Amino acid sequence: MIRDSWGWWKLALAFLLGITAVCPVLSQTLSPIRSPIRGIVVTEYGTPIRGVEVYGSYWKLCCPAQRDRATTDGKGEFRLEHSGRVVHFSKESLQPLALVVSPKLSVVRVVMSPAKDDLAVPKCGLPKPGEELLGWGNYGLHFSVPENGVKTARGSDADYIRYAITLQGGGSYLELWFGPNAFSPEPHDKLFVESADFSQRNLRSIDGQRVGIDSWGRLHNGSRWRQSGVSGDGGAIYENASTEEAHLFDQIINSICTVPWPGIG
Secondary structure (H helix, E strand, C coil), X not given: CEECCHHHHHHHHHHHHCCCCXXXXXXXXXXXXXXCEEEEEECCCCCECCCCXXXXXXXXXXXXXXXXXXXXXXXXXXEEXXXXXXEEEECCCECCEEEECCCCCCEEEEECCECCCCEECCECCCCCCCEEEEECCCCEEEEEEECCCEEEEEEEECCEEEEEEEECCCCCCEEEEECCCXXXXXXXXXXXXXXXXXXXXXXXXXXXXXXXXXXXXXXXXCCEEEEEEECCCEEEEEEEECHHHHHHHHXXXXXXXXXXCCCCC
């Protein structure tokens, strides 16, 4: 692994400082305020689903940040006054779903499916030969990163640590974020809007609880993106990756694990 050589560090530092805010949610472009949207959420058999959390884009970033939220009623119905460009649907037992809203759309019918292929966040073991675990200290979220064939730079502040990882000769970055307020598991609107296709699934803790979300997609230019994170702990994101880069970055993201804090787990 190449780390902190001056030429690479200058490149990585410029990359690290290019974000206007630590939290990806707060760095996204503010979605335009839209007219209200209403709809119904049902199973594949048409049965209304009660208790689905529905929330739109952030329409106010400060202070505090605001996004409209609703919960489906006994008829599976909901209404948001400000939807933004992307509306999200979430419930513990179901596959998470994001819907890109066209400007003329005001009524929607959403079909949700049972959760499947959840990404587990197990306890970390010893790293494999040729790999190292990156995280914030000895506890919390970690990812296993190859020691050879990649370049890694590290940036930090009082409340977060951020790694930038790229293939040697590559042009895309995998970012690993660690810290209680450093990372939002939910991708920003731009990734959904500019995607030809995308999917989402839940992240599950050691005891089976839903703790985050894993999202990935393919942009119209053919490049790949993925964002995966645990609320209040950290996560990983890459954008505009080639097939080769995405393959390596996905291996790192899929290695997600946790070291329980003392007295927990």
